[in-house]
Amino acid sequence: MVYNTHQREIAAPASEVGPLIDSLAGKNDRLWPRSEWPAMRLNGPLGVGAAGGHGPVRYFVTAYEPGRRIEFQFTSPSGFNGHHSFTATSLTDTLTLLRHELSMSPSGTAKLTWPLFFRPMHDALIEESLDRAENEFGSSPGAAHRRSLWTKILRAPFSARMTRK
Template sequence: MVYNTHRRVIVAPVNEVGILIDSLASKNDRLWPRSEWPAMRLDRPLNIGAAGGHGPVRYFVTAYEPGRRIEFQFTGPSGFTGHHSFTASSLSENSTLLRHELSLSPSGVAKLTWPLFFRPMHDALIEESLDLAENQFSSSTGAAHQRSLWTKILRAPFSACMTHRQSAR
């Protein structure tokens, strides 16, 4: 069993941070770092039952508390059994804990692909998502996750594709 969590204290009220969660997979997504990663896309607006994913990762919404929490259950890739979620919890009037949790029971080939490929990519993507959230409420844009060398190597084919698509516009 894999339990993976990322947390960030955001200096903003929970209702403002919750708006970021509510924007997921929309045209005005303010939480997902889609300029650097495959966009999160759903087949309908954010709500229970909405299905989609990002890149090869597929899921559907199993729980949604607007402004507070969203949970997705994995449907792919093969061997991914579990869920992931974003939660905003008030710490004080102007302080919120933004948390991403993943619970996964990998099977088959996922026992290899999770630690070698998906985990480093997941960790970088989520840290960059939390940077994006933090920087929206900070007077400086100082939060910037540094990708590991392994993550840079894994992303190289994707990065080349993104550069090609942007230059074609």
């Protein structure tokens, strides 16, 4: 079983942080680091049943509470049996916990591809997403996740393609 969590305390009320989740996959997405990673795209508006993904990862929305939570069920890659979610939880009137959770039971080739390829890429992408959230509210001006050497090596072939677009 894989349980992977990333979170940040954002110095803003949940009523202001929650809309970051609501912007996912939209034209004005304020949470996903799409300038550095494949954009999250869905086949319709953000809501239960919308399907899509980013890069080779595919999923559909299984739960959505506007301004608070969204959950996606994986459909690919093969062997990704589980889900991932973003939640915004009020800690105080001016502090919100923004959390991303991934829970899955990898099978087949995913037992190798998750730890060797997908996990380092996932971890970097989500940390950069949380950096965007912090920077949005000035919680940590200039917050920037530092990619590991392994992540830089894995990204190299994809980065070249993204800069040619």
